Amino acid sequence: MSQHLCEIGYLSRSDGSSLYCIGGTVVLASVNGPGDVKASNRHYNRTQLDVCYSPSTGQSMIGERALESVISKTIEQAIIVHLHPRTAINVTLQEMQSDGLALSTSINAACLALLDAGVQMKSTFSAVTCCIASSGAIILEPTEAEIKESSAVVTFVFDGLEYNVLSAYQDGSLDSDTFNLCLIKCQLAAKDITAIFRKTIEDKHKFDKS
Amino acid sequence: MDSDITESLYIVLPGDQVLRFNPEENRDRIFIGPGLRWQDNVVRATKPGMLKKNGKNLYFVDTHQKRYIPQKREFVIGIVLKKKGDNYVIDIGGSEYATISYLSFENASKKTRKEMKPGDLIYGQLLVANKDMEPELVCIDVYNRAVGMGTLPGDGIMFTIPLHIARMVVDPQNPFLLMMGKQINYTVVVGFNGRVWIKARTQREKVAIMNAFTMLELMPLEEAVDSIPMFFSGFSVHLREDM
Amino acid sequence: MRETPLSTCERAAVLAAISRGVRLDNRGFLEVRDINLSFGKEYGSCTVTLGETRVLAQVTCEVVEPRPSRPNEGKLSISVRLSPMAAPHFESGRGNELMDELQMILDRNIKESRCLDLEALCIMAEESVWQLRVDVTVLNHAGNLGDACNLAAVAALRHFHRPDVSVEEDGRVTIHTFEESEPIATYMKKVPVCLTYAFFIIDENIHMLMDPSEKEERVMSGKLVVGLNPHGEITSLIFPGRVLLSKKDIMNCIKSAFKKAKFSAEMIQNLVDEDIVKRKSSVKVDGFAKNLISDTVYASHMVKKTIDKGQNFKFQVPRESDEENGSLNDEMDEDINDEESGDDNSDAKPNKSDILWRIQSIRQASTKDDDATHSMETDGESEEEEKKPKLTAQDLI
């Protein structure tokens, strides 16, 4: 598993923000809300969630829009949307530096930013990417180069309770046994990530006397 | 256990199981505060933060956040936006604007109605606050007395701090404000929505106090309190002789 | 999401403080916030922090056909983006006045000033040229975006290296990877600098501030944006009214701007070159992962500074004089703290220390510069110079 670095309380203007690095991929996430929302997308019974992802180079193409929809659907499941009706939560993700793991890094960054903002959630969620090298070996959190070589790339998002699959996103083909193997490997990795989240939050609260 | 003591237990993340509670079995009742929810006999956290518990079996999560979510009976500082019929529209930093009737001020009547200009500051208490209604403020208590509530003079300085700092500072035993009081004469009003209003003798003192609050976010309370004198002289603020 | 309204109280507080020569963040009137650059893994990606204002600039390149009007020149396009990340009230993908203004500043300063040698970007006349595209993204809006964006864009362009190309006889262009052959640096003739002066009219006399914070920007009566380079050229000058100035004031601004420009241009050059040298020597670059400092770290750094300043604050200020010559004190305090200020690196986070140190070095340089400008102010007496009393006994200490 490659090195994870993260930091919260990154931007003074946002309600919650986090910088998350997996290997060479760096994503900055910012969360605002629950705040006011335009009448056009105001819901009487739930929060409106707007996710905006912009890649490290140039403006976002259809591929990025697809990532965006995966991320937003994932987050929508995790946060408790009915607690603050007629409000909006903005999640803005900026890929600062790309090394193949845009999706998983963005999702983890988003989760941490939501935690920083104190948005009410059912549970935390964490994403892990792994790829199948041409040799058949499973590489957790590969680099861009490794992904180019690989035959398939799978990204799982797990919830923080039973580590069930919240989202799954696959490129390239592999047989179902290998798929399950990946699933199990990633599940373990996800536990570590949740530990990182916990560590970060504890660090944030280090000044509360207990 | 003494009821007004709150003990901090440990840090929780959303989804963490705090305790199992089944009303059929457990006789002793518990209260669930903000950041927790009870679902099929399990109490789970929904916010990250320090899990706290007071003597009355009240459990709640103390979160660090910047965005204010109106709560009933909380004191807040609001900004007057405009007049709407018999009400003023007030921004209290929540997702919706609050309103206050011009009658809900001390000895205000149809004749002597309270006049406020847009941009004025007002210190009031939330009478109505829930997720389905727009919040309503009042500047009087149940006995129609303004207990320190009302509009705030314009010659002060207003700034925002994270909500948990505000909650921490309003505690009358909190040494931080007391310590500053030792150094400088000043008036302070703290709203639960993270807005703080301060009035001091000189501009420089106001600015110094304003900046001093940032220390609370960045260091333990004790350390912050100790470094106040240093901090003030850093702003070349003249301190009182009696220290 | 809507912007939180500005209460009359806040407005009054800012003005009152300024009229007393104090700024809400305890800066001198002509003092610029700490500047810090950090570079990403790839060439030509760079974040700039100006106090808590934070801007990301990324340069990408591709081979395109040249304009028929200019067949042997490469293309350069700059685009600014304001997302809700910068401040909650910005809408993603929706332009606004601020964005137009920034776009204009950058276009004039970097594109129209032709600080980049576009001929060098030509691969084959009338066939194919390089197009450089600079994406400037505002990450955190804490005032004075103009300067920050300009800084970021320039640094990124200067830092950028494009891949080498070779042209076969049949006109086919092959792009080599960095492994195959050394990337080529972009050559920047003159480093354009952008400086913003904010003006406040408080009962009939004008106060001039540099590098306004977000709150100050909301309160200020008018501003002057000067784009220039150390070679004594004014690349752009934007003074969009709202306040009436005499010719003298403007000339003063420009004079002082040129003094600052030199320093600031050198700073960019040094930091960029320093980083490039590091890349060339070391095998691995850690990129953003390591060397970004968060606002929290920055804030604690500032607090430490103030406290240290307090610790070696020798003399008591007499109560009366404390009021008027506030701004004067600031300048002096600066000098005091900057002598000792090296020592708060030790208790800063290890991996950040070098950056904090860099901040220090910059600060020292800049404050020296401040004094320079000030001495200048004294001969060319500007408004805020007039309202300063003559030096008091303290200055002799």
Place this chain on the structure above:
Amino acid sequence: MDIISPEGLRQDGRTATCLRTISCRLGLYDRPNGSAYIEMGNTKVLAAVYGPREVRSLSKQQLDDCVIQCQVSRIAACQGERVRRPMDPRTRAMSLQIAGVFQGAIRKSKYPGSQIDIYVQVLQADGGVMSACINASTLALIHAGVELVDYVVSCTASMYKQTAIIDVTNQETMNGCELTISLLPNKELIVSLDTSHTIHQEQFEPVMELAMTGCQQVYESMQSEVESYLRDKHAIMSHR
């Protein structure tokens, strides 16, 4: 080819310090509260002023302040090549600046809680568009009877080789800077200043000087126009 001939004359036979012919008219239409038209050489601009009136958008409303909005738009055929979008970022930025100019020049304290809209239509652009817009707006505002601190007059200047040239045309700015200044002629106060393309520090001051003198000339011709307009108006009035 040379911008200044050896005899010291420019393409259109002017000397370096000579303005193009200015002709302006007040009150072309009656629908807007004030309107004016100005021709500076081949640059032709039309301005209309609405207000003071109620503030349209509540978001902009400030109780003790006057909202001033400006909108510049160019007709498609105003330049050599056809203008695709009449409202590109550049014109929007210009609108902002013009609005700023009159923020400073209008006695806002007289119109609390109200709004003044300035609409400028560029019919033909041949250098000095911004200054033409500002001058036209000033006349329109005067025609609308809005209280101003003073006239706001604007003029451009540039540098060719070592000689400063005033009121530049398009092709004169091809390879030179264009400095647009607008000031209050009686107070000698600068309201707005705007340069595009590089100009050297030393050259800046003389160019600015020249532009300022140019402003004074512009002022005279505008002044006379306004006087004659008022004279006719008065004559008509006194007839009744």
Place this chain on the structure above:
Amino acid sequence: MTSMEIWKIFEPDNYYKSFLEQNKRPDGRGLVDTRPITIKVGTVNTAEGSATVRIGHTAVMCGVKAELAKPALRKPNEGFIVPNVELYPCCSPKFKAGPPGEKAMEASQFIKNVIISSKMLNLEELCIKSNKLAWCLYCDVVCLNYDGNLLDAALVSFMAALQNVKLPEVTYDEETERIHVGLDRSIPVILKAKPVSTTFTLWSEEIQLIDPTAEDEDQGSGEVTVVLLEDGKMCTINKSGGQLITHETLDLFVRHGKEQIKKINDCIERALIEQMDAS
């Protein structure tokens, strides 16, 4: 209006639940029964290849237009294939006119993923002259009537249309740089793989519905799409958000998916043969 219909309008959730309790769906299917599928190829003569697919009430049409283009600089000897899914308001009131919405985007991206990850066609075969000339296949999928399960329908129509494609002979003259296009369309596109997708709607921990209708999708929470190759290898899996699923359920989906493969591919075969005979 019958009491049933009234009930449906006023209590859609209970109405729906009452069916599931009998392991049935409002359209009478069981939970693991798919809807009948009909495929017709060569429906649009102007296109190089085309197909119309009906799954229940969902009707989707795919047309492949082939155009000649200059290869990309970085890949001088590769052609292009550009899938694009359009959802017009006419197919369902859900969709608005104007730029493609999230669902359309998602579908387009989905097909693109399948193309890449199944490696179904070798783009170099679409290249005619390196760095000079190559085929660009624009595959436009249009939804005629939307009743759920867009992804499956889109993929089937896309596959069918692609197998129906016939390209003309093209020769490129080096010296004169002239391009000569043959008259008769003869050359087919060689497909290396024939992926088949199967979509499930998650209704609860236990209940998942194969081949969902629009109603199923509204009632359920999130879809899972499993794409498999003929040999049963997993091509891609697409689950974004929605109900949590355990690892066992995933296996179950894969097993169902495997059953579909043959069925669908045979269907396409038959359609192709029919069209052959017709012409």
